[in-house]
Amino acid sequence: MRFSVRLYCSVTKRIGELTKQYANLPEKYIERATEQVEWKTPNRINYLPRTVKKQPWQFRFTTNRPWSDEFRRQNEGFVRRPVFVEPIKEWMIYRGDRVEVLVGRDRGKQGIVSQVIQERNWVIVAGLNTHHRRMGARKDYPGMIIKSEAPLLVTTQVALVDPSDNKLTKVEWRYTEDGERVRVSLRTGRIIPVPHAAEETMDYKSRKAYVETDKDTPAAVVEAITYEPKLKTFEMEIMEEMGIKEDRVPKKTYWY
Amino acid sequence: MLRRLLSSLELKLSHSNNMARDTRFNRRAAPFLQLLCTESTCFQHQITQRGFKTSQTNYDLMDFFDDKKNWGETSIRTGRPWKLDELRIKSNSDLHKLWFILLKERNMLLTMEAESKRECQLFPNPERVDKVEDSLKNLETVVRERNRAFSRLETGTTGERPGSEEENFLGLEEYRQHDEYSVPKSQNKPYLLAKKDEPQPTQKEKFWFITRWRRKQLYEQRRDLRRHQYEVIQLLQKFPDLDVDALKDKYPDVNVDAYIDRFWNNKVQGNRKSNH
Numbered sequence: 001m002r003f004s005v006r007l008y009c010s011v012t013k014r015i016g017e018l019t020k021q022y023a024n025l026p027e028k029y030i031e032r033a034t035e036q037v038e039w040k041t042p043n044r045i046n047y048l049p050r051t052v053k054k055q056p057w058q059f060r061f062t063t064n065r066p067w068s069d070e071f072r073r074q075n076e077g078f079v080r081r082p083v084f085v086e087p088i089k090e091w092m093i094y095r096g097d098r099v100e101v102l103v104g105r106d107r108g109k110q111g112i113v114s115q116v117i118q119e120r121n122w123v124i125v126a127g128l129n130t131h132h133r134r135m136g137a138r139k140d141y142p143g144m145i146i147k148s149e150a151p152l153l154v155t156t157q158v159a160l161v162d163p164s165d166n167k168l169t170k171v172e173w174r175y176t177e178d179g180e181r182v183r184v185s186l187r188t189g190r191i192i193p194v195p196h197a198a199e200e201t202m203d204y205k206s207r208k209a210y211v212e213t214d215k216d217t218p219a220a221v222v223e224a225i226t227y228e229p230k231l232k233t234f235e236m237e238i239m240e241e242m243g244i245k246e247d248r249v250p251k252k253t254y255w256y
Numbered sequence: 257m258l259r260r261l262l263s264s265l266e267l268k269l270s271h272s273n274n275m276a277r278d279t280r281f282n283r284r285a286a287p288f289l290q291l292l293c294t295e296s297t298c299f300q301h302q303i304t305q306r307g308f309k310t311s312q313t314n315y316d317l318m319d320f321f322d323d324k325k326n327w328g329e330t331s332i333r334t335g336r337p338w339k340l341d342e343l344r345i346k347s348n349s350d351l352h353k354l355w356f357i358l359l360k361e362r363n364m365l366l367t368m369e370a371e372s373k374r375e376c377q378l379f380p381n382p383e384r385v386d387k388v389e390d391s392l393k394n395l396e397t398v399v400r401e402r403n404r405a406f407s408r409l410e411t412g413t414t415g416e417r418p419g420s421e422e423e424n425f426l427g428l429e430e431y432r433q434h435d436e437y438s439v440p441k442s443q444n445k446p447y448l449l450a451k452k453d454e455p456q457p458t459q460k461e462k463f464w465f466i467t468r469w470r471r472k473q474l475y476e477q478r479r480d481l482r483r484h485q486y487e488v489i490q491l492l493q494k495f496p497d498l499d500v501d502a503l504k505d506k507y508p509d510v511n512v513d514a515y516i517d518r519f520w521n522n523k524v525q526g527n528r529k530s531n532h
Contacts, residue, residue, distance in 0.1 A: 007484070007506070026337065026390055029383035057483075084487065086495045087502040155495075203333060215361075216335040226347040233406045234399045237348040255418045255434040256441050 008056040011035060015066055016118025018091065023067065024201035033067035034059070036075065057082065061119035063151060085121055086155055090173055092183065093123055096197025099158040100168045104129050110161055114149070122151035123158060164190050319360065320367040332380045337390035343398045355395055362388045425455050427462030428469075484510045492519045 008014060011034045012027050023030060036054040041047035058079045064070040093099060097113045106128040115124040130147045137143030152158050159168040162185045169187040176182055176191075183192045196206055204210040212218065230237065239246065326332055343351065365385045372379035400416075407415030419433040437444055457465075484507045491498060492515055504512050517523040 024336070025383050026386040028390070029386040032386070033382075084490045084494055086491065086498055087506045089499055089502040089505070210335075213333050213335065222338075222342050225345045226350050227345050228347065231406065231409070233403045234348050234351070235403075238352050241349055251438065253436050253438055254440050255436055 011056045011059060011066065014056055014059070014061070014119060016116075018094070018116050018118045019065070021199075022095075022116075022201055023065065024203050025067065030067050034071070036072065054079075061117070063115075063117060063122070063124070066119075083120065085119070088121060088155065091118065091154075092171055092173075093154050093158065093160060094194050094198035095200060096195030098161040098163065098166075099123070099125060100161055101125060101128050101152065101158055102168075103152070103157045106130075110166070117151060120151070121154050123154055124149045124151050125158065160185075160192065162188055162190060163192060164188055320364055321371070322364055322368050326380075328377075329380050330378065332384070334381065334384055334387065337387040338394055340394050340397060343395055344401075346398075348399075348402070351395055351399060355392070358388050358392050358395070362392065425457060426465050426469075427457075428466070481509055485515075488512060488515055489519065492516065496520070 010031060012020075012031045015030065015034075020027065020030065037051060038054075039052040041050045043049075054075065059066075059075050060080050060083060062071065062074055064074060093113060093116065095113055095116055098110055099113055100110050101107055109128055111125040111128040113123045114126040117123070126149065129150050129152055131150060132145050132147055134143040134145050160171050160183075161167065162169040164185075165188065167187075169185040171183045171185055171192060173181055174184045183194065184190070185192055199206055232240070338354075343354075346354070362385065365388060369379045369382065369385065404414050404416065407413060417433055419431055421429050422432050424430045424432075437447065441447065488503065488507055488510050491503060500512065500516065
């Protein structure tokens with residue numbers, strides 16, 4: 001019995017829907033892979049069920065994905081100060097969208113969104129807003145310099161581009177006459193379709209491109225309807241099918 | 257080490273089980289496809305009479321281990337778990353077969369996980385266990401749905417284990433599942449004796465507990481509220497053009513308008529001079 005709203009009862013509640021969709025993993029696994037349990041009481045009668053673990057609000061989300069090893073290492077040890085993320089009513093920018101950068105040295109340049117990090121309101125635009133970092137430097141080796149993109153805030157630092165005239169615009173979610181939810185440019189009134197790249201996951205680029213593996217059930221078998229309603233319980237039908245006959249009448253029992 | 261152990265195990269078993277092994281099918285290329293892809297019904301398969309075993313291939317204890325070609329792999333790709341709606345259109349016998357396919361898969365995965373841990377090796381894609389468990393849970397839900405519907409129609413009850421909301425010894429309402437006995441309560445001597453030994457606090461003692469319990473709940477509630485208020489204040493100060501509706505949606509327990517007045521409209525609540 002709880003009177004107030006619990007915003008942070010599990011880590012998975014803080015992880016964005018788009019992130020989960022990209023992971024294509026069961027939520028239970030994401031929870032299991034992300035949580036950092038320090039100590040848990042054994043499942044015995046002389047212990048109360050107690051768990052000492054990192055609390056959901058103590059995690060700091062970064063460009064590393066929550067179920068990855070890098071994320072675990074980043075969040076180990078002391079708790080960093082919380083980051084305040086602006087609440088957003090409706091998410092607008094998806095992977096594969098063409099956006100214009102509004103800040104920094106790449107201001108005015110357009111690029112394609114390569115990654116969406118919903119927990120921090122971030123997007124990563126391919127090849128824009130970059131910095132150089134030196135990797136693997138040692139005493140005898142100067143290291144390699146690589147170019148890496150810094151994330152940009154969706155609220156103020158990028159804007160969607162209208163594909164009809166390639167200029168930036170504000171957008172809104174509306175419904176078509178068929179009841180389909182679409183993004184509409186407020187300046188030109190044109191529909192900006194959500195790109196195909198938005199349905200990309202860790203496992204496949206698009207649903208159609210998914211290659212069935214050995215253990216996958218074929219789609220035709222999954223879709224086949226074999227259920228015929230009968231006035232029998234599950235057990236009765238299975239027993240009949242296997243030729244098991246049960247004539248014994250159970251003795252009367254009492255439940256209390 | 258794992259491979260050596262398994263190969264020696266297999267050798268031993270193959271010596272003892274030569275007769276059974278001769279009749280076996282080809283090495284399993286796709287065990288699920290074999291089981292699932294037939295024309296008449298989905299999961300119908302040839303039942304070979306070999307004791308209690310009804311699967312097509314006979315690997316004995318090797319059924320608990322993954323296919324050899326997957327050993328040492330860094331990633332094994334699989335699809336998603338079965339959804340409720342997909343299971344609802346399957347017949348009872350299909351569900352029965354699918355249950356055992358999934359159960360064997362789970363046993364195999366847990367064995368491989370334990371074995372990998374023992375050998376200090378990588379267990380690829382551990383989310384497979386969760387996927388199979390999701391499927392099993394959904395399947396059980398569908399079977400329960402069907403049984404409950406039958407029972408409602410025939411007897412008017414759910415037919416499941418009964419239970420009731422009862423007051424426990426702390427004075428709290430608690431759902432308790434009932435137990436099954438062969439005799440009614442009044443004749444059940446051991447039950448009554450055990451019941452007699454249970455703590456029976458007075459009403460005063462129950463109140464003592466409940467007041468403290470409620471106070472603890474209140475403290476938790478206030479702690480959450482204070483945390484939310486702090487977050488609202490920080491957000492309003494950090495983001496001057498914030499979407500207020502979204503903020504109200506996220507923090508329904510906080511009076512956002514008061515904080516907007518204080519931080520955006522500069523109407524300070526405290527130390528206000530009265531006009532009269």
